Amino acid sequence: MDGKVANGLVVSPRIGSERFARRTCGSVRVSRRFREQDRLPVLVSAQLQDKTRNSNWHKTASLEVSCSYKNFPASVLESGGIHAPFDDALILKNKSQEIEPYLSGRCIYLVGMMGSGKTTVGKVLSQVLSYAFFDSDTLVEQDVDANSVAEIFNLYGEGFFRDKETEVLRKLSLMHRLVVSTGGGAVVRPINWKYMQKGISVWLDVPLEALARRIAAVGTGSRPLLHHDSGDAYTKTFMRLTSLMEERSEAYANANARVSLEDVAAKLGHRDVSNLTPTAIAIEALEQIEGFLKEENGDFAL
Ligand SMILES: Nc1ncnc2c1ncn2[C@@H]1O[C@H](COP(=O)(O)OP(=O)(O)OP(=O)(O)O)[C@@H](O)[C@H]1O
Numbered sequence: 001m002d003g004k005v006a007n008g009l010v011v012s013p014r015i016g017s018e019r020f021a022r023r024t025c026g027s028v029r030v031s032r033r034f035r036e037q038d039r040l041p042v043l044v045s046a047q048l049q050d051k052t053r054n055s056n057w058h059k060t061a062s063l064e065v066s067c068s069y070k071n072f073p074a075s076v077l078e079s080g081g082i083h084a085p086f087d088d089a090l091i092l093k094n095k096s097q098e099i100e101p102y103l104s105g106r107c108i109y110l111v112g113m114m115g116s117g118k119t120t121v122g123k124v125l126s127q128v129l130s131y132a133f134f135d136s137d138t139l140v141e142q143d144v145d146a147n148s149v150a151e152i153f154n155l156y157g158e159g160f161f162r163d164k165e166t167e168v169l170r171k172l173s174l175m176h177r178l179v180v181s182t183g184g185g186a187v188v189r190p191i192n193w194k195y196m197q198k199g200i201s202v203w204l205d206v207p208l209e210a211l212a213r214r215i216a217a218v219g220t221g222s223r224p225l226l227h228h229d230s231g232d233a234y235t236k237t238f239m240r241l242t243s244l245m246e247e248r249s250e251a252y253a254n255a256n257a258r259v260s261l262e263d264v265a266a267k268l269g270h271r272d273v274s275n276l277t278p279t280a281i282a283i284e285a286l287e288q289i290e291g292f293l294k295e296e297n298g299d300f301a302l
Pocket residue numbers: 112113114115116117118119120121137181182183184214218223274276277278281
């Protein structure tokens with residue numbers, strides 16, 4: 001005699017049960033003395049264990065479906081690994097809703113080298129947290145009425161740009177509910193940290209090879225500290241980034257939270273950080289912010 005396995009799998013709220021390409025039938029062996037009964041009420045339950053995100057879009061979980069009748073012990077109908085598609089956008093939304101009340105409106109400052117994704121990831125975070133987004137380079141450009149940071153460097157020099165950058169950060173520090181993409185060099189001035197400490201700072205730590213690839217692909221024209229006229233774009237950019245990183249790594253490490261793309265890639269089973277989507281990086285940023293908030297509160301109520 002076969003029994004139908006109920007459809008209602010109990011799954012983690014992170015994964016919609018409708019997303020499982022699951023079997024909806026399984027067989028139940030029933031002892032001879034029940035065979036006369038027309039209908040056999042059985043209780044079917046499912047358990048997911050050891051959930052692991054192993055790529056951006058899939059999760060492997062071990063699933064056990066068991067069935068019990070009255071006081072008879074449960075027997076296992078199905079067990080094994082399932083490869084379940086899941087929705088990063090939903091994870092991001094859930095995580096942002098979880099931590100948003102604990103931010104108390106504090107701004108999020110993204111720090112990191114040129115090209116590390118502060119603007120790209122910052123926009124994702126601002127959208128999901130319903131925060132406004134600002135790019136401090138853009139605010140300086142607007143303040144000076146210049147077309148680009150490169151133009152400001154050319155016309156007035158780096159020192160002038162840095163003063164304007166500090167002034168922009170001071171003004172932003174008076175506001176709430178912002179995600180701010182800071183200039184790559186904002187971390188070197190201690191006064192800037194005084195302003196950023198009004199909010200929560202997050203360092204997007206991207207391997208220099210990946211940064212050099214990204215920047216060489218779009219050209220260095222808009223990045224005055226990396227600009228060069230001749231030579232192999234990747235190699236020159238990589239060398240310049242290496243020396244800037246030597247000067248700045250300690251300053252970046254002042255951030256309240258660090259998102260290491262290498263760590264995220266390893267966690268999700270990618271060999272290369274370039275496979276990480278901005279959404280996956282934004283999820284990690286929220287997880288790291290959550291870690292900081294827990295430490296800050298000295299409790300684990302989150
Ligand atoms: N996760 C990602 N994967 C691949 N490319 C990315 C990713 N995030 C950003 N990029 C690309 O890298 C480049 C730099 O990104 P973005 O402008 O967000 O960085 P940034 O830190 O704000 O840079 P800067 O400080 O120089 O303005 C862009 O061309 C962007 O499309």
